[in-house]
Amino acid sequence: MLLERIYDHDLAQASYLIGCQAAGQAIVVDPRRDIQVYLDLAARNSMSITAVTETHIHADFLSGSRELAAATGATLSVSAEGGADWQYAFEAERLSDGDTITVGNLTLTALHTPGHTPEHLSYLVTDGAVTDQPGYLLSGDFVFSGDLGRPDLLDEAAGGVDTRYEGARQLYGSLRDVFLRLPDHLQVFPGHGAGSACGKALGSLPSTSVGYERLYSWWGPYLALGDEQGFIRELLDGQPDAPAYFGRMKHQNRQGPAVLGARGPLAEMDATTVAAGVEDGSLVLMDTRPVEAVHSGSVPRSLSLPNPGKAASHGAWAYDPERDSTPIVLLAADAEQAGDYWDHLIRVGLDRVVGYLPSIEGLPAVTPAVVSPAELASTDRVLLLDVRGRGEHAAGHIAGSRQLNAGRVLWNQDSLPREGTIVTYCQTGVRNSVASSALRRAGFTVTELDGSYAGWRRWQEGQGHDAGHSAAASGVA
Template structure:
């Protein structure tokens, strides 16, 4: 048997390829939409992908289940649990608690583990060539290394009202009645790692065991004492902000994400044509450079989505394909980087990329406005806006600032002043540059705090030291 973990650093998301080497057959669990990685992995191991499935209706990325099935002819399996309000709306074999998928000697058994979502399944994997007992659990967003899937996303992203309390109770029951009944040796392979917004304290290690989590995870004492009330309170306390685009992911994943099919390579565009389309507001320019480079000059009304590990996340903060139909033009160093960025963007359903440029020469230019921390006190700002998470804001913030995280900002513009200048900040300046670019494109007057909160605290400490010296 083969189990391969495919990890996306951008979204801190893990998918899995499980294969029977004797039969040359494989299944992909929780795949993403840029599917070449699975096809290549199967090819390298002499396998055919014959089945695709997912643990639940995801909120943080767009599922690649339908994409893989269309490309490989594999059978789709999805949860049939959760009741009528949580049924998938596209064709696929339905799985229920105890349903099995067989690949040669491998048996994959669905286990209904509601809590994060009502329809959530985990998958027990038995390698029949080695044992008649399961040795592995693909836990999806149920159990992470050191943490649990958050039960409040239905309230935060799917329009639920106080569903978090019932979800937390369901998680307690799923742990008690399903997870903790498994032998300690069962290996746990979760769907996310550190950095995901699907939990509040996810560990960075890629896997765990039932026994390790039973003994050392924060929730263990609550289960041992059968303290449901204490468990619910601890689980719901301090959850991070949920990105607003999660609601779109939920809807599209339930309906069935659009199948892209084979995609042509991205072309380098003509600068004059892009300039013409920018003037007519027919395209949206994406500056993929760092915030420090952008601050030295960028394209007017462009969005800053810095290349690196957070392209999908930042892209979904500032590009909403449901309301903005403009094709994107990417500023990248070459075609390879452009196509890599496109792969990241399609993971959150941003599919309309026209092409790329390698320079901003010849395009309408602007220089974002900055303010130094020592100038802030005397600046006439309509609002000082903290685009960090609420947990960061609670830990320390600029007095009088208003918190609205970058992942929710463009969906809550009603919280911003109608006129005047907004001063924005994050922790170091990266998220701030992304959020500020979106506000400028939307017509707001924005000044970024140079160096953001880190620079402000350093400046304050320096001033205090001088005052104490005198």
């Protein structure tokens, strides 16, 4: 038996290729949309991908299940659970609790584990060449290393109203009636790691076990005492902001993401063509340089993606393909780097990438407005906007600031002032660069706080102020 974890650090998302060497067959669970990694892995192990499945209707990335099934001819299976409102809208085999998928000597048994979502399935994996008992659990967004899948995303991102309470009750039931009835030795492989917005305290470990979580998880004592209400309160308290694009992912994954097919390398574009497109608004440039380089000069209405490892996350914050169909040009050194960025972007449905440019030389230039911490108090502004998460803002912020997560600014334009200057900040400046570029492109007048909150705190300390006190949520300046 072969079990390989394919991890996307951008979205903190894990997919799995599980293969039977004797039969030369493999199944992929929860694949991402750039599928070459699975094709290469199967080929290296002399296997054919004969089955594809997923644990649930994802909200944080666009599923590659249809893409991979179309490329390989594999049988695609999805959940039949969750009721009428949670049925997939595309053609695929349907799995209910207890149904199985066979791949050579391997058997995957579906377990209905609702809570994170109503239709959620986990998969027991049995290696029939060794035993008739399962040894592994692919838990998807049910149980993570050290945490659980949050049950409030349907409210936060998909338009639900108070579904979090029923989801939390379902999650409690799934733990009690399914997870804790499994043997302690069972190895658990979750769908996400630290950094994912699908939970509030995910660990970095790639796997755990039923026994370890039973003994050491935060939720174990609540289950041991039968304290459902205490469990629900603890589970729902302090969940992080969910990016607004999660709602689009949920809808597209239910309907079925478009199948892209084979993608050739991106072509290098002519600077004159891009300059003309930027001027008339028929192209948008995604500037992938660091924040400092962008502050030295960028392209009008370009979108800032200053962290290459977070191109998917940040790209989905700054560009909404449901409202915007402008073709994208990537700032990249060469076709290989451009292809890597493109792979990240299609994971969140930013498909309209038409080429790349190695330099902004020859393009119209603009210098984004930046204000130093020393100048902040005297800067004329209508709003000081903190684009960090709720928890960060609550732990300490600049007096008078309003919190609005960077992953939500594009979807909350009606709540922001169109007249006057908005001064924005995050923790160090990276998220701020993404959010401010999106707001500028949307027509807002934005000035970024140089160094963001960390820079402001250093300046306060340099002035002899008690930065911890003056930055506190009490609002002391």
